Structures are given as structure tokens and as C-alpha cells.
Amino acid sequence: MIVLIKIPREFIIEKIKEKTKLSDKDIQSRIKDKLDKLSGLISEDGALHIIANELGVKLLDEPGELQVKSVMAGMRSVGITAKVIKIYEVREFSKENRKGRVGNFLVGDETGVIRVVAWNDKADLLKKLSEGAVVKIENGYSKENMGKPEIHLGEKTKVTILENADIEVKEKAVQRKTISELNDSDSNVEVMGTIVQVFDPRFFTVDPQSGKKVVEKNGGFFLGDKQIDNPDYSYVTNVFLDDGTENIRVVLWKSQTQRLLGKSHEDILAGRENGFEEEKNELLGKIVKFTGRTNKNEMFDRVEFIAQLVDTQPNPEEEIKRLDGELEKQHETEEVAEKPEAAEEVEEITIETEEAEEKDAVEEEIKEAEEHKKTAPKPGKKEESKKQEPDDLEEIDDIDDLMDLDSI
Known part of the structure; x- marks a missing residue:
């Protein structure tokens, strides 16, 4: 294979x-x-x-124990040692005439955090785990879910709880970006802007046990070959967000639609008949903060934002604090950039000062030389004249040179 x-x-x-x-x-x-x-x-x-x-x-690294950042979807014989960050409840499910259980938990190391999925009997492991425990996973396998890799525990997977062990965990902080800064592979990012367009929620039928979409045919609803007697509804809502740099389509699935509209599942289902004009009008012009990931819509060749958390009332104080931090960093960057120019200005001032000092020294020397010239011996004093003549001639030459320099 x-x-x-x-x-x-x-x-x-x-x-x-x-x-x-x-x-x-x-x-x-x-x-x-x-x-x-x-x-x-x-x-x-x-x-x-x-x-x-x-x-x-x-x-790719050699087979064996990996760090979180090195786990890729499709790997076999995955081994990893990491700290348990969060444990979720075990859920039961029904699928095509069989039932099962699935549980999952998050583990992390100094390179990141990843989800671990435990099926059926392996789900019993979650009862033995506690948050903060360090586990060694051997012979797992990895799959992709919502664009991210996750580790699955199979029949041959061995999980060992390591006593008295600890690992530093690097949790990826949420990064704020403008819409124009987003690319098609961003995750755990946050954008904030004004909602400029809202579409009606789109409804579709699902299997209430698995949450998977079912198909209506022959007067019934089917998930594959299995008929679903009492299907439920799920929904997805699209809005356009604008932050002044660009705008982007934001996709909100069931739970995020509920948060955006501030309504329960039952209230949203009840609104299917009458529509959502009132709710849409209330959202237009509203400033909202979304946390999630980006996705490339190949059909329309555009980047979209998949909301995983919705904040319809961003905290003004937090936003002011964040902006102050950004302005402070920008100010520090500008100061660093201006330092070389300041150094050049100091150098120019120093040079100008030195030139002025040199000119003053020259003028002072000229005055001294002229004083010497006035006190030079008269022609009648031959001996003194002979003694002074060499110095006077040298001095006179210096005066001529200095006068020429000064005139320049």
C-alpha cells in the first residue's frame, strides 16, 4: 500500500x-x-x-520518536513523548449497524500542540490520564482533520504514562492580523472588522448521532445505505468582514452561527420559515472579532476565513492596550532607524566645530606673526639681523602661506 x-x-x-x-x-x-x-x-x-x-x-525525520511539529498527516508508526494539556469526554456513536466510542485529548511539547484520538477500547485510556501527565505514544498513526494532522491510537499502539517527568509546552499564541496580511495557510489567527454583508443561514439535514450530512431520496433520508428516521438540521452562515485594508468572507458553522446571532439551536430552526432580516440588519455595521483559520476556496479561487470563535463585543480597553503596544513598538523601531542619522548630525557638528577652531588658530597665528614682524631688528643692527634673519624669513613665508589659506 x-x-x-x-x-x-x-x-x-x-x-x-x-x-x-x-x-x-x-x-x-x-x-x-x-x-x-x-x-x-x-x-x-x-x-x-x-x-x-x-x-x-x-x-521528514527518520522513523522513530518525533516532535509535535514534525508529525504529518499520513504517517505510520508515529512515536511521540508529550504532556497532556486537555482531556475531552468520550462520546458514543452509531455508524452503519455498529456502535463505537471515541475520545480525544491534546498533548504538547516545546514545538507545539496536537490532538490525539482514541477509538473504542483505546478510549478507556482517558480514564487513566490527567492533565499535566507526560505520556509516551508508540506506533500510532496520523490523519488529517480540518487541515491539521492528528495522532490516532490503533490496535498496536502502546501508551505509557511516565512518572515524575515534565515537558515544557509551547502553546501557539493567537496572532492578530489585518485582512490584507492573511495567507491561505494561516491558523490560530484573529481578525477584527466591520460586518458589511450578511447572508441567510443555509440549512442541511444531518444524522443526529454522527453529525454527518444525509441525503434525501425515495421519500426518506439516508447516510450511505442506512436510512435515518429522525434527521436533525445543521447550518452555515456567511458574512463579509472589512477592516479597512481589505474584506474577506467569513464562514460560520453551527455553533459559531449561534454565537454570532445570539440564538439557541431551537430558535435558529424556528427562524427557517420567517427568515432572519431583523438579525441581519442588526449585524450590519457591527464590529466583530473572529478567531480561526484561513482556507483556500478552489472553486472561487479566493481565501476565506473559517471562524472557530466569535466575539460580538470586543473589549475596548483590551483593544486600546493592544494598539498602545503596537504604537510603542513602532516608536522604538523608528528611534532605532533614526539613530544613524543622529550620529551623522553629531559628526557634521563636530567637523564644523573643528573647522572653526582651525580657522581661529590660523587667525591667531597670523596675528602673532605680524607682531613678530613689527618687532623685527632694524637694518643697522647687523649681528642681530643675521641672527634673526633665518627665523624672520621662515616666519614671513609662513605668513604668506597662511594669508593664501585664509583667503581661500
Whole structure:
């Protein structure tokens, strides 16, 4: 069986930068060259793989224990040692004539945090875990979920709780960006702006047990070949957000739609018949903060924002504090940039001062030389004249030179 490992684009770029010291600009230039040379034959990701190979950059670590940042979707025999960050409840599910259980928990190390999924009997492990415990996972496998890798515990997976062990965890902080700064692979980012357009929620039928979309056919609802007797509804809402730099479509699934509209699931279902004109009008012009990730909509060739958290009442004090911090950093940057100019100004002043001092010294020497000339011996005093003559002549030459210099 061929196993495809999906390596995120940003990971490849970081690996290339780490091993070759190339800048982002250099890498983008090489990608463009490859795309031009192999026009229509490869994607940007394909070009990146070729560039990494040509530069001798090894993208994947040797099999064995990995750090969180090195886990990619599609890997087998995954091993990792990490600290348990959060434990979620075990849920039961029904799927095509069989029932099962699934639980998940988050683990992290100094490179990041990842979700671990435990199926059926492996879900019993969660009862033994506690937040803060360090676990060693051996022979797991990784899959992609919502664009991110996660570790799954299979039948052959071994999990050991390590006593008296500790690991420093690096949790990725939420990063605030303007809409114009977003790219198609951002995650855990936050944007804030004004809602300028709101669409009605779109409803679709789902299996209440699994949450998966069901299809209506032959007068019933089906999930695959299984008929669903009492389907539920889910929904998705789209809004356009503008922050003054650009605007972007924000996609809000069920729970985030509830937060945006401030309504329960039952209230939203009740509004299917009458529409949501009142709620839409209230949202227009409202400043809202969204936290989530970006996604490239290939059909429309645009970047969209998938909301994972909605704040309809951003705290003004927090925003003022954040802006003050940004202004302070900007001020420090400007001060650093101005320092060389200040140094040049000091140098210019020093030079001008030195020139003025030199001119004063020259004028002083001229005065002294003229005084000496006035007191020079008269022609009748031959002996004194002979003694003084060499000095006077030298002095007179100096005066001529100084006068010429001063006149310049």
C-alpha cells in the first residue's frame, strides 16, 4: 500500500530556510522560476518539493520518536513523548449497524500542540490520564482533520504514562492580523472588522448521532445505505468582514452561527420559515472579532476565513492596550532607524566645530606673526639681523602661506 504523507507548505518553506538560509523572497522567486519552466505541469507545492530536493533539504525525520511539529498527516508508526494539556469526554456513536466510542485529548511539547484520538477500547485510556501527565505514544498513526494532522491510537499502539517527568509546552499564541496580511495557510489567527454583508443561514439535514450530512431520496433520508428516521438540521452562515485594508468572507458553522446571532439551536430552526432580516440588519455595521483559520476556496479561487470563535463585543480597553503596544513598538523601531542619522548630525557638528577652531588658530597665528614682524631688528643692527634673519624669513613665508589659506 502506498501511503501519502501531506507536508504543509509552510513547513517545507521553514525547512528550506533553516537548512539553506534563503529568504522568503528567494524561495518565492525560485517557485516562480519552476512554475514558469514547468508551466501547467506542477503546482506551487510540487515546485517546493522539487526545490527542496535540489537543495538537498530533507523534509521528514527518520522513523522513530518525533516532535509535535514534525508529525504529518499520513504517517505510520508515529512515536511521540508529550504532556497532556486537555482531556475531552468520550462520546458514543452509531455508524452503519455498529456502535463505537471515541475520545480525544491534546498533548504538547516545546514545538507545539496536537490532538490525539482514541477509538473504542483505546478510549478507556482517558480514564487513566490527567492533565499535566507526560505520556509516551508508540506506533500510532496520523490523519488529517480540518487541515491539521492528528495522532490516532490503533490496535498496536502502546501508551505509557511516565512518572515524575515534565515537558515544557509551547502553546501557539493567537496572532492578530489585518485582512490584507492573511495567507491561505494561516491558523490560530484573529481578525477584527466591520460586518458589511450578511447572508441567510443555509440549512442541511444531518444524522443526529454522527453529525454527518444525509441525503434525501425515495421519500426518506439516508447516510450511505442506512436510512435515518429522525434527521436533525445543521447550518452555515456567511458574512463579509472589512477592516479597512481589505474584506474577506467569513464562514460560520453551527455553533459559531449561534454565537454570532445570539440564538439557541431551537430558535435558529424556528427562524427557517420567517427568515432572519431583523438579525441581519442588526449585524450590519457591527464590529466583530473572529478567531480561526484561513482556507483556500478552489472553486472561487479566493481565501476565506473559517471562524472557530466569535466575539460580538470586543473589549475596548483590551483593544486600546493592544494598539498602545503596537504604537510603542513602532516608536522604538523608528528611534532605532533614526539613530544613524543622529550620529551623522553629531559628526557634521563636530567637523564644523573643528573647522572653526582651525580657522581661529590660523587667525591667531597670523596675528602673532605680524607682531613678530613689527618687532623685527632694524637694518643697522647687523649681528642681530643675521641672527634673526633665518627665523624672520621662515616666519614671513609662513605668513604668506597662511594669508593664501585664509583667503581661500
